Amino acid sequence: MNLDDALDTFVIESRELLENMEAALLQIEQSPDDADLINAIFRAAHTIKGSAGLFGQDHLVTFTHSAENVLDQVRGGHLAISGELVAVFLGVCDHIGTLVDCVAEKRPIPEEAQARSVELIQRLKAVSGEATPAPTTTSQLVEHVAPEAACVREGGGEGVETGNWHISLRFNPDVLKNGMDPVSFIRYLGTFGRIVSIVTLTDALPGIAEFDPEDCYLGFEINYETEADKAAIEAAFEFVRDDARIRILPPHSLVDEYLALIQSFPEEDLRLGEILIRCGTLTRHELERALETQTQARDDGADAQRIGEVLVAQNLVQPAVVEAALQKQKQVKENKTGDASLIRVNADKLDEHINLIGELIIASAGINLAAQKSGQPDLLEAASLLNRLVENIRDSALQLRMVQIGATFNKFQRVVRDVSREIGKDIRLEISGADTELDKTVVEKIGDPLTHLVRNSMDHGIEPADVRLAAGKPAHGTLRLNAYHDSGSIVIEVSDDGGGLNKARILAKAIDRGLIKPDQVLTDDEIHGLIFEPGFSTAAQINNLSGRGVGMDVVRRNIIALRGSVEIESEEGIGATMRIRLPLTLAIIDGFLVEVGNSSFVVPLEMVVECVELTEAEIAASQGRDQLDLRGEVLPFIRLRDLFEIDEPARAHNDQRHSTGAEEDLATVLQPVKRENVVVVNYAGHRAGLVVDNLQGEYQTVIRPLGAVFSGLQGISGFTILGTGMVALILDVPGLVKRVARQETQTHPPARALPA
Amino acid sequence: MAKTILIVDDSASLRQVVSIALKGAGYDIIEAFDGKDALSKLDGRKIHLIISDVNMPNMDGISFVKAAKQLPAYKFTPVIMLTTEAGADKKAAGQAAGAKAWVVKPFQPAQMLTAVSMLILP
Numbered sequence: 001m002n003l004d005d006a007l008d009t010f011v012i013e014s015r016e017l018l019e020n021m022e023a024a025l026l027q028i029e030q031s032p033d034d035a036d037l038i039n040a041i042f043r044a045a046h047t048i049k050g051s052a053g054l055f056g057q058d059h060l061v062t063f064t065h066s067a068e069n070v071l072d073q074v075r076g077g078h079l080a081i082s083g084e085l086v087a088v089f090l091g092v093c094d095h096i097g098t099l100v101d102c103v104a105e106k107r108p109i110p111e112e113a114q115a116r117s118v119e120l121i122q123r124l125k126a127v128s129g130e131a132t133p134a135p136t137t138t139s140q141l142v143e144h145v146a147p148e149a150a151c152v153r154e155g156g157g158e159g160v161e162t163g164n165w166h167i168s169l170r171f172n173p174d175v176l177k178n179g180m181d182p183v184s185f186i187r188y189l190g191t192f193g194r195i196v197s198i199v200t201l202t203d204a205l206p207g208i209a210e211f212d213p214e215d216c217y218l219g220f221e222i223n224y225e226t227e228a229d230k231a232a233i234e235a236a237f238e239f240v241r242d243d244a245r246i247r248i249l250p251p252h253s254l255v256d257e258y259l260a261l262i263q264s265f266p267e268e269d270l271r272l273g274e275i276l277i278r279c280g281t282l283t284r285h286e287l288e289r290a291l292e293t294q295t296q297a298r299d300d301g302a303d304a305q306r307i308g309e310v311l312v313a314q315n316l317v318q319p320a321v322v323e324a325a326l327q328k329q330k331q332v333k334e335n336k337t338g339d340a341s342l343i344r345v346n347a348d349k350l351d352e353h354i355n356l357i358g359e360l361i362i363a364s365a366g367i368n369l370a371a372q373k374s375g376q377p378d379l380l381e382a383a384s385l386l387n388r389l390v391e392n393i394r395d396s397a398l399q400l401r402m403v404q405i406g407a408t409f410n411k412f413q414r415v416v417r418d419v420s421r422e423i424g425k426d427i428r429l430e431i432s433g434a435d436t437e438l439d440k441t442v443v444e445k446i447g448d449p450l451t452h453l454v455r456n457s458m459d460h461g462i463e464p465a466d467v468r469l470a471a472g473k474p475a476h477g478t479l480r481l482n483a484y485h486d487s488g489s490i491v492i493e494v495s496d497d498g499g500g501l502n503k504a505r506i507l508a509k510a511i512d513r514g515l516i517k518p519d520q521v522l523t524d525d526e527i528h529g530l531i532f533e534p535g536f537s538t539a540a541q542i543n544n545l546s547g548r549g550v551g552m553d554v555v556r557r558n559i560i561a562l563r564g565s566v567e568i569e570s571e572e573g574i575g576a577t578m579r580i581r582l583p584l585t586l587a588i589i590d591g592f593l594v595e596v597g598n599s600s601f602v603v604p605l606e607m608v609v610e611c612v613e614l615t616e617a618e619i620a621a622s623q624g625r626d627q628l629d630l631r632g633e634v635l636p637f638i639r640l641r642d643l644f645e646i647d648e649p650a651r652a653h654n655d656q657r658h659s660t661g662a663e664e665d666l667a668t669v670l671q672p673v674k675r676e677n678v679v680v681v682n683y684a685g686h687r688a689g690l691v692v693d694n695l696q697g698e699y700q701t702v703i704r705p706l707g708a709v710f711s712g713l714q715g716i717s718g719f720t721i722l723g724t725g726m727v728a729l730i731l732d733v734p735g736l737v738k739r740v741a742r743q744e745t746q747t748h749p750p751a752r753a754l755p756a
Numbered sequence: 757m758a759k760t761i762l763i764v765d766d767s768a769s770l771r772q773v774v775s776i777a778l779k780g781a782g783y784d785i786i787e788a789f790d791g792k793d794a795l796s797k798l799d800g801r802k803i804h805l806i807i808s809d810v811n812m813p814n815m816d817g818i819s820f821v822k823a824a825k826q827l828p829a830y831k832f833t834p835v836i837m838l839t840t841e842a843g844a845d846k847k848a849a850g851q852a853a854g855a856k857a858w859v860v861k862p863f864q865p866a867q868m869l870t871a872v873s874m875l876i877l878p
Binding site for chain 2: 236
């Protein structure tokens with residue numbers, strides 16, 4: 001680092017600080033108790049003083065030091081902010097600016113500026129109520145150096161001494177009584193270095209009446225040139241350590257050396273203090289002191305400060321060095337986790353990887369088809385091997401994106417704590433199933449809806465303590481977050497032990513809002529579902545959490561966008577459970593390929609329970625009700641042909657003759673009778689049958705989202721490309737099941753609704 | 757004028773080694789073999805530094821330093837205590853008596869010279 005560059009930095013930094021100081025001064029009259037403002041002013045003066053010392057700007061150091069002393073009194077609450085004080089400090093601020101300008105132009109401080117310094121110091125003493133000591137002039141201030149010390153001083157404007165150490169000494173009053181002569185330590189410094197300049201600070205001198213000749217009132221700012229390291233300099237003061245405050249700031253030129261040194265350290269897991277000691281910028285003794293200060297501040301109930309902050313605040317280490325050490329620490333930590341055989345991969349790369357695997361699956365399906373057509377045993381075998389490997393790759397690739405939901409759950413500890421304090425309820429959070437894994441994309445998107453549900457439960461679900469006690473429940477409410485896997489979906493539950501949903505109130509509100517007709521008969525689930533309707537809110541009082549009726553419908557929309565669903569289970573007086581059901585992954589699924597006419601459809605395999613044949617006899621038995629007797633249970637079914645208005649199979653078979661192989665053709669010939677199959681699907685406890693023509697079996701499905709044009713489409717959730725290059729639509733089973741359930745309730749009274 | 761140091765230790769050999777080292781550096785040396793003897797040497801003459809052992813017969817180092825600090829002429833004289841171990845309680849007692857500087861035995865003559873020159877230069 002060039003010394004002139006460093007000086008420029010100092011000038012720019014000082015001007016910025018002065019601007020902040022001025023702004024804070026102007027504000028502080030309005031808000032005299034604002035600790036931040038006082039700190040800002042103090043910090044500005046303190047930092048300028050510290051840096052000026054490094055550049056050997058003794059006049060600036062002395063002057064700023066006087067200002068800092070008064071500010072310290074203000075900060076400590078010993079001195080109140082007054083109009084007069086602010087006025088003096090605005091003058092001080094301007095004057096520091098003038099002095100900094102002198103530094104910038106590298107010219108000595110003119111006589112009138114020196115006189116102004118004296119005048120301002122007098123005024124500072126006056127406003128702080130300090131007894132004016134024996135008349136002091138700046139020239140005295142600056143040149144009153146320890147006469148015996150081997151010091152060289154040539155006026156205030158001496159060049160930039162950044163190659164030198166800056167030692168700041170403040171002796172305790174008792175030091176002389178302990179047989180220690182401050183000057184002897186300074187003289188000792190001369191044995192292994194050169195004292196370039198020394199400034200004696202006399203501002204602690206009391207008035208003559210209080211002056212005790214056996215006390216030491218002096219402080220010293222020393223500009224010191226040596227080859228020795230910091231520990232050696234500190235050792236010079238070994239015997240006065242307890243009797244003095246000692247700050248040793250390394251020269252700017254050494255800072256670069258420290259930075260280089262820190263970088264070159266082997267990668268070991270070190271604490272910040274250890275790194276700084278090792279590079280020589282901090283001594284063990286300084287660290288101990290700083291740690292003590294930190295502990296004490298914590299005991300005093302102050303905000304916890306990091307050790308790095310303490311070190312910088314006490315001017316023990318330059319911020320840049322702390323920064324470098326922290327960087328090093330972080331680097332070591334990251335590499336350490338690397339040792340635990342973890343690699344950090346950009347999520348985009350992973351997404352691209354999964355996209356490519358999707359393409360690979362489609363391509364391998366094509367090869368499979370071609371192999372089957374050719375009928376060559378070698379090719380068939382190779383293709384089936386390839387297929388199996390592709391499947392494995394797909395699984396492991398998808399596994400890469402799986403993350404545990406625990407991290408998301410744990411965020412709610414804080415939410416629950418803060419919100420319960422805010423609304424004045426004592427609510428505890430219990431978490432289970434934190435190790436349940438789900439796709440990273442899903443995790444990212446589930447946070448918001450989950451927050452809404454948690455807040456909703458805390459606000460509406462859990463009753464105030466007096467109500468709870470009256471109901472015989474513990475005074476503190478419990479909120480539970482739970483996650484588990486269930487038939488290819490992940491289920492996330494938010495449950496509370498509150499009052500449950502008030503059905504009567506929900507109904508009244510829904511009728512009031514025109515969501516339902518007064519005479520409409522609804523099942524419990526339907527009533528609960530009403531709270532997800534747009535514009536619904538039952539909170540009597542609107543607070544800042546929930547109650548504006550925007551939360552719950554947004555929750556449902558977000559979850560549906562993730563191909564999931566949300567349901568409520570509630571018992572009045574006992575509690576409520578919100579259950580979110582989400583697909584495990586959003587990219588590739590195991591599908592079950594079926595055909596209706598010449599169209600192909602994919603049913604997510606995890607939702608398929610079984611396949612049965614739909615015979616003419618059964619159709620006749622159902623009496624046109626689209627129901628089927630499945631081993632004594634009523635199974636409602638839906639005809640995809642009718643639903644999607646697909647042409648009759650006769651034409652389809654003709655088309656298929658061209659597109660598929662001879663075996664297919666043979667099958668048609670062998671079974672000329674119209675034959676239908678029912679795919680029994682299960683979603684969230686509801687069963688339904690889907691009537692299709694042909695079953696093609698398992699099929700690896702790469703999910704492609706539908707374009708925006710088709711967003712209103714019902715019964716379809718996406719599409720995929722088959723090995724033949726044809727498109728198959730992915731059935732929206734949850735939507736279809738719900739549709740079947742709705743038809744049921746419409747044709748039958750609610751009491752007879754299918755058992756869930 | 758050379759500065760005068762009073763060395764108090766019951767071990768003659770230690771006194772000798774330290775004397776040689778310090779004399780070589782340009783200090784004047786006065787020796788005393790225990791606390792009592794040392795007190796008798798504090799007869800008003802100028803002494804710039806006292807180096808004292810802790811464990812000594814007749815009068816131990818801490819009592820000696822306490823007594824020395826009572827004498828107006830030696831109130832501000834710096835004291836270096838010699839100890840075999842840096843026992844915290846001993847150290848606290850010594851500090852209360854007015855000894856702020858400590859050198860732990862065994863030490864090299866050069867170490868003693870460094871400690872002395874921190875407090876007084878010849």
